[in-house]
Amino acid sequence: MSESVSLVLFSGTDDKLHAAATIAAGASAMGRPVNVLVQFWALDAFRKERIALDHGLAFDAVRPGSTTATVPAGSLPWAETFRQAKELGDVQIRACSASMALFAIDPSELDPLVDDVCGIASFFLDVGDGSLVFI
């Protein structure tokens, strides 16, 4: 069996979530199990009522002196890419229980992309010997 790829999603901007979804889809397409733990600002972006909204771009896009052209938000449909990653293979998306408490989010408020809620120790059981990536 191929080694798993585990992603800790911390950031909640559309460009980083897009990058994360692409990594999940790429790993899934190569036959690897993918474990995603969603926490902090990323968790906020996975709320059912906010997942389709514009979540802005990373600081790189707006930093003082930046001359970078703005990436159109519509070109970064990261939730759809996560859906495709799940169809391609074995992709589990879990909400971090500590962040659920910190942001006072109820499981019923999360988009169905999120499979369940778990703690960090339980997440590490799935990480095993595979790659661990923080985004």
Add this chain to the structure above:
Amino acid sequence: MSESVSLVLFSGTDDKLHAAATIAAGASAMGRPVNVLVQFWALDAFRKERIALDHGLAFDAVRPGSTTATVPAGSLPWAETFRQAKELGDVQIRACSASMALFAIDPSELDPLVDDVCGIASFFLDVGDGSLVFI
């Protein structure tokens, strides 16, 4: 022996340091050796006189258009979580020598959580075949 988890701590905001401390504690609780290299803005946050101060939150919390509720800084006692991670298992925290020079920090200025100072090549000896995470 379980595979090690190695963290390069770059960011100095309280939310990312909290996420890092939680990963260190989770890995340590699962019996994994944890190696932490502290550099750049994270190193600044590990100064003895600043470690207990408010270091703010990541850009996600204050980005243009953000509607996210502010997380209370008092709920993110990351230094305490690192202390617990060290009590749970084998957690080494090292300051990056290049960042020490860049920020002109003397080892005596660092919080006792930091075990020693090392270079990147020496850090890679500890990484071995384990996971490498950049935060």
Add this chain to the structure above:
Amino acid sequence: MSESVSLVLFSGTDDKLHAAATIAAGASAMGRPVNVLVQFWALDAFRKERIALDHGLAFDAVRPGSTTATVPAGSLPWAETFRQAKELGDVQIRACSASMALFAIDPSELDPLVDDVCGIASFFLDVGDGSLVFI
């Protein structure tokens, strides 16, 4: 053969690119193959005409309430460190094809540090069982 280290470069600020170059050089010096996928804001910084410019620092340096001294940009010659990493060992730098399209960048516009252009699935073939790091 030693395990590879694969870096996904997303961020385009000089401090994060410097940290990435240092990790590439450290891994290369330890005899590890290094695969770098350059995307988003990092890709913009690898344009031939912009690679030597000042790309600013991460949000940590300018966040509200920050008292951190500014790091002089001239002390962070990350492109030179990537060049040295390539001389030290086996370091491949590839531009992400999806980001090339998103930013409308032609391969001829990229600095010669970039070896070629590839997609995420092709990148995962090189990742193999090695470490995967997102910066």
